[in-house]
Amino acid sequence: MSAAVRVAVTGLGVAAPNGLGVEAYWAATRAGASGIGRVTRFDPAQYPARLAGEIKEFSGLEHLPARLLPQTDRMTQVALAGTDWAFADAGVDPAELPEYDMGVITASSSGGFEFGQKELKALWSQGSRYVSAYQSFAWFYAVNSGQISIRNGMRGPSGVVVGDQAGGLDAVAQARRQIRKGTPLVVSGGIDASICPWGWVAQMAGDRLSTSDDPARAYVPFDAAARGHVPGEGGALLVLEDLERARERGARQIYGEIAGYGSTFDPRPGSGRPPGLRKAIELALADAESSADDIDVVFADGAALPELDRIEADAITGVFGARGVPVSVPKTMTGRLYSGAAPLDLAAAFLAIRDGVIPASVGTRLSDAYALDLVTDRPRDAAVRSALVLARGQGGFNSAVVVRAVDK
Incomplete structure (x- = not known):
């Protein structure tokens, strides 16, 4: 594996509650347009949490062959369409590439919950003969990677x-490793979609969902009124390539490069040891051979729970100093998309680099308890060359990625 190989992002496929496609999402995000509202995919009246970021404009029939629909969960349908968009954005036709020169590494948090709920209902109400054979894989965490690879001949x-x-x-870091080992192109990122009663109960069990009914103020990280997050569906798929090979083929655009990565795991509760997020940031900066002064914006995880917001704010200020770097949480307009959230933040970071603008954390009123330069109310024009994206997973996962502009 050669660390000298630089890994570029040449294509983006975005599916978000506030916009389908890169430019629709980015226009909505810059305008502060939220996709959060009352759940419509089922009646949420009986549940304490009733808001979500839903993708309301997506229909599998409009984007995929009809034969695929009975085999796939909604999240996989969105992922397949998102991959098509990412390839088109990159100017890549997978049918023209050697099949072993393309890989797929995605993230998943929930698997195909909606498909699984439908089949369990059939089992309970009608019997095992009425359960689809596709249930054997449509629910599975790896199904998006599998279906993307099959559809596009990627081996x-x-x-x-x-x-x-x-x-x-x-997942994106793992894709970078594979490219450094010699695979020319990898599709990576994540799409999640589990807005159904079964998935909803599973999410509520984590005790992190906001129960507010005000879409404008339900999900407000780093705010004194923070009370948990609003879940959402969607995410982003990215086409990653060896930078030199991308240049050789005449890639229509290079959004930037995956310059650094760090990951840690939090110590067990009560151990007295510090959380691992700051260390993940430091590892990512070191991997990128960057200093804190090189970072122009941080895209924060934004848990919107006081204890977790405090940990993240302390990690950011510990590395960058009090109000030392602009901080943005554009997921306040989409909800937390689980495995799709951080890839969507990566897309936002590359678009911020492209257009010189930092999106706002809509709805949040920064608490005086946090010494952050949080971008609120409206986007901020800024020269962005490098960005840091942070993500945390329930159970103690911490990850950080540095992305950087690439000179022409």
Whole structure:
């Protein structure tokens, strides 16, 4: 494996509650347009949490062959379409590439919950003869990687990373490793979608969901009124390539490079040892051969729970100093998308680099308890060359990725 190989992002496929496609998502994000609202995919009246970031414009029939729909969960349908968009954005036709030169490494947090709920209902109400054979894999964590690879003839290194929200960054880091080992192109990122009663109960069991009914103020990280997050569906798929090979083929654009990565695991509760997020940041900076002064914006995890917000704020200020770097949480407009959240933040970071603008953390009123330069209310024009993306998963996962502009 050669650490000298630089890994570029040449294509983005975005599916978010506030926009399908890169430009629709970015226009909504810059405008402060939220995709959070009352759940419509089922009646949420009986549940304490009733808001979500839903993708309301997506129909599998509009984007995929009809034969795939009975085999796949909604999250996989979104992931397949997102991969198509990412390839188109990169100017890559997978049918023209050697099949072993392409890999797929995605993240997953929940698997195909909605498909699984439908089949369990059939089992309970009608019997085992009415359960689809596709249930054997449509629910599985690795199903997105599998279906993407089958649909596009990609037989290179493939896999799935399960680490809640942190998994989205871990998958991209694993893709970078495979490219450094010699695979020219890897599709990576994550798409999650589990807005159904079974998935909803599972999410509520973590005791981290906001129970507010005000879409504008339900999910407000680093705010004195923070009370948990709003879940959402969607995420982003990225086309990663060896930078030199991308240049040789005449890639239509290079959004930037995956410059550094760090990951840690929190110590057990009550151990007296510090949380691991700051160390993950330091590892990512070291891997990128960057200093804190090189980072122009931090895309924060934004748990919106006081204890977790405090840990993240302390990690950021510990590395960058009090109000030492702009901080953004654009997921306040989409909800936390689990494995899809951090890849979507990576997309936002590359678009911030492209357009010189930092999106706002809509709805949040920064508490005086945090010494952060949190971008609120409206986007901030800024020259962005490097960005740090943070993600944490329930259970103690911490991940950080540095992305950087690439000179022409």
